[in-house]
Amino acid sequence: MIENDPSKRGTKGIVATIILAVVSLFMLLPIFFAVINSFKPYSEMMTSFISFPSKIDLSNYAKAWKVANYQKSFWVSLVITAFSTIGTIIFASMAAYKLARTKTKLSNALFMIFVFSMTIPFHAIMIPLVQLANRMHITQSIQGIIPIYWGMYIPFAIFMLHGFVKSVPLELEEAAMLEGSSPFHTFFKIVFPLMKTPAATLAILDALAIWNDFLMPMLILSGNPNLKTIPMTQVNLFGQYTSEWNVAIAGLVLGLIPCLIFFLFMQKNIVGGLIAGAVK
Amino acid sequence: MDVYTPCVFVIYIIYVGSFTGTFIYSITNWDGISVSYEMVGLKNYVRLFTEDAAFRNSLGASFMFVGGYTILVNLIALGLALLLNLISKKIKSIIRSIIFMPNVVSLIMVSFIWQFMFTKVYDELTVVNGGLLPDVTWFSKGSTAMVTIIITLLWQSVGYFMVIYIAGIESIDKTYYEAAMIDGAGYWQRTCRITLPLILPSITVNIFLAISGAFKTFEIPYLMTRGGPGNSTNLIAYNIYREAYMSNHAGYASAKAVILCLIVMFIAFFQIRAMKRKEVEV
Numbered sequence: 001m002i003e004n005d006p007s008k009r010g011t012k013g014i015v016a017t018i019i020l021a022v023v024s025l026f027m028l029l030p031i032f033f034a035v036i037n038s039f040k041p042y043s044e045m046m047t048s049f050i051s052f053p054s055k056i057d058l059s060n061y062a063k064a065w066k067v068a069n070y071q072k073s074f075w076v077s078l079v080i081t082a083f084s085t086i087g088t089i090i091f092a093s094m095a096a097y098k099l100a101r102t103k104t105k106l107s108n109a110l111f112m113i114f115v116f117s118m119t120i121p122f123h124a125i126m127i128p129l130v131q132l133a134n135r136m137h138i139t140q141s142i143q144g145i146i147p148i149y150w151g152m153y154i155p156f157a158i159f160m161l162h163g164f165v166k167s168v169p170l171e172l173e174e175a176a177m178l179e180g181s182s183p184f185h186t187f188f189k190i191v192f193p194l195m196k197t198p199a200a201t202l203a204i205l206d207a208l209a210i211w212n213d214f215l216m217p218m219l220i221l222s223g224n225p226n227l228k229t230i231p232m233t234q235v236n237l238f239g240q241y242t243s244e245w246n247v248a249i250a251g252l253v254l255g256l257i258p259c260l261i262f263f264l265f266m267q268k269n270i271v272g273g274l275i276a277g278a279v280k
Numbered sequence: 281m282d283v284y285t286p287c288v289f290v291i292y293i294i295y296v297g298s299f300t301g302t303f304i305y306s307i308t309n310w311d312g313i314s315v316s317y318e319m320v321g322l323k324n325y326v327r328l329f330t331e332d333a334a335f336r337n338s339l340g341a342s343f344m345f346v347g348g349y350t351i352l353v354n355l356i357a358l359g360l361a362l363l364l365n366l367i368s369k370k371i372k373s374i375i376r377s378i379i380f381m382p383n384v385v386s387l388i389m390v391s392f393i394w395q396f397m398f399t400k401v402y403d404e405l406t407v408v409n410g411g412l413l414p415d416v417t418w419f420s421k422g423s424t425a426m427v428t429i430i431i432t433l434l435w436q437s438v439g440y441f442m443v444i445y446i447a448g449i450e451s452i453d454k455t456y457y458e459a460a461m462i463d464g465a466g467y468w469q470r471t472c473r474i475t476l477p478l479i480l481p482s483i484t485v486n487i488f489l490a491i492s493g494a495f496k497t498f499e500i501p502y503l504m505t506r507g508g509p510g511n512s513t514n515l516i517a518y519n520i521y522r523e524a525y526m527s528n529h530a531g532y533a534s535a536k537a538v539i540l541c542l543i544v545m546f547i548a549f550f551q552i553r554a555m556k557r558k559e560v561e562v
Contacts, residue, residue, distance in 0.1 A: 012467065016366040023360065024378045027435065030393045033401050049400045050408065095287035110288060117295040119548040121496050123517045124541035127312070127524050127534050128301025129294065151294025154287055212386030214499055215521075231388040235503070238392055245396060252389055263384040267377060270384065274440060275447045 031256070038250040045246045064237060064251035072226070073233040074258075077211055079142060080229065084149035085207045089199050091150060092157030097191050098183075099158070100165035101173075111162065117155045122215070130219050140224035148220065153206050160276070164198045165191070201273035204266050212259070230255050302541070305534035312530030324535035335536065337511035338519040341426070342495065345515055349430050350490040357438050357486065361445035362471065376446070380439030387436065387499035394432040395504050419505060422512025429500045429513055437493065441486050448482030449475060481555075488551040492544055516540050 037045055038060055039053035064070070099111045129148070130139075138144025168191070176186045192199075214231040221227045228236070234255055241248040263270065306324055310317035328335055360379060364372050382390060398418040406413045418428045456474050465473070498517040501507050507514035507522065514522075520540065524533035 013366050013368075016363040017371065020360070020363055020367065020371075020375045024375050027379050027382065027439075030397050030435070033397060034393055037396075049404050091287040091290065095284035098284040110284070113296070114291065117291065117299075119545050120295065120299060121492075121517070121540060121544045123496065123498070123520050124302055124537040124544075125295065125298035126520070127305060127530050127537065128298040131301070131312075131530075132293070132297060147290060148294060151290045154291060155295070158287070208384060212384075212388075214386065214388050219525075231386050234388055234392070238503075245400065248392070249396065252392055255389055256385060259384050259386070259389075260381070263381060267380075271380065271443050275444055 034249050034253055034256075037246055038253045040246055042244055042246055060246050060250035061254065063247050064254060067240065067247070068233040068237045068251050069228070070230075070233065070251075070254055073228045073230050076142070076227055077229045080145060080149070080217070081207050081210045083142075083146045084153070084210050085203050087146060087150045088153040088157055088206055089203050092154045092202075093161050093192060093195055093199055094187060095154070096158045096161035097165050097187055097195075100162050101170075111158070114155045114158045118159060122152070126215075126219065133220055139220050140222075140227065142227065145217065145220045148216065149210055152216070153210070157202050157206070160202055161195060161198060164195060168194050198276075201269050201276065204269045205273045208259075208262070208270065230258075302534050302537050305531050306538050307535075308531040310531040310534075311528045312524060312533075313528060317531065320531070324532050327532070328535055328539065334511050334514070335519070338507075338514040338516055339539075341512055341514055342516040344426060345430060345497070345513075346491055346494040348426070349433055349494045350487060352430065353434055353438055353441050353490050354483070354486055356434070357441035358445050358483070360438070360442045361449055362475070364442075364446060365449055376439075376443065379442060382436045383440050385436065387433075387497075388503065390432060390436045391500050391503040394428065394435065398428050420509065422509055425505050425509060425513050429497075429504060429515075432500050432504065433494070433497060441490065444482050444486055444489075445479065448479035452478050484551075484554050488547060488554075491547050495540065495544055495547075 033050070036051075036053055037049060039055075039057050041057060041059070044054060095114075099107050099114075133139045133144060133148065136144075138147075172190050173186055176190050181189070212231065213229075214235070217227075217229045217232055218235075221229070221232070234251060237251040238248045241251075307319055307321055308317045309320050309324075364376060367375075402413070402416075402418065406415050416424055418424045452475065456478075457470055460470050460474060496517050497515055498521065501513050501515050501518040502521070505513040507518055516536070517540065520533050520536045523536060524530050
């Protein structure tokens, strides 16, 4: 980019840096205030919300950790996220492969159904979906919410992987078929390893979305006190500590930490995947 | 039995089944709990548009939210992307990460953080700052409450739109700029005549993403404003939830859900058309 040439930058570069620094500060401000207040005892917080804490006091964190039972909800969230993501990727890649390779009217129609379901907002199917889950007796259980997540995330995954499969050469599969390999064997031994990169990107995006989701666990899991995901615990914690913001905020920071660590390590994949998903 | 069977099975149950269900429930008076219900024909739809002033308010609030948010998020994201293009690579990647970061945080946490900011921190800042910041009680009036939910969603999502614009700008062929420089075009001329026309596809994508994302916003009104004061922030996605699970009018809520679905699909239809036209041009 020519604007990035150092010799051409001059005053415009300085002005841009200043504006961007102010914007970055604004982006960090809410997290900054959350962190400083999470260290204050109640009385200190009530005298000022914007001063630095007089000392680093971790008792809010201890309280939030215990009251919200974070350890448990961390595992609940992790199990739901992991199995939902893995299932989505496996089923979607199988279907995307077959749909891309079969050129019949049926295959085309099925692909259109998948693409069409991407445009339906969740709120438009929410009521019958919950009713269906009730009738099948799969509410209030981890085994129940996981297949529902498969259904929710498969359409987009098929759409992305379908495009990728079309770019993979046919020769390898044809050779395998000639040797008498079954469709499942061909898929898992030959095609799936080739799909690793787009599948990993999708897995990261889906995992993030499922980890952060609140409405679905609230609709499907609520009623079972043992099954609370992290967003559900946080809503409960804030309900319990409406005035004691210091404890609630400490609980919030605890929930922020895994997200931010994930972001630091996966930044390139997240940003790259979102761009690929949006532009397609 | 083929490799796509499990997938088709899951989709059939989750999507096709539920989607038909919404239409069927929307012509009943089902309360969401009892076993029996009656068919009432199009009565729910008639009521939506003739009697239900609250729903019209909610629809109006949604359109205001979607419109305001879509314009602001695109202007700010585009501005940031253009500014980032002016600075050195090292600072660029740091600032990009900072602005993008809230995007990985759940809307639950974002809503709580901003509720804290607007009620506690802002109040104290106005006292300390005296005059610099206007003295506003954010959640007491409809218009200011609308501003808070727009700012909250903006803070969370502006980085996402920004990285799409950055990708668009970075994909432009540098020779266009070199040729323009030789012809003596200044920075503004190059931006308006080269950059903006060539990132038109990114602009289209971002506008549609913003619209459909904003229509589906649920967590922010649910946690920050409860749709109030009045119905001023009763966004449609939240309104459907409330009708179905708090007022126990599942049938009536389904009719609202059908309306939301039609709006979002209508937008998607235009998006596909807009994208197709662009493909032909390129």
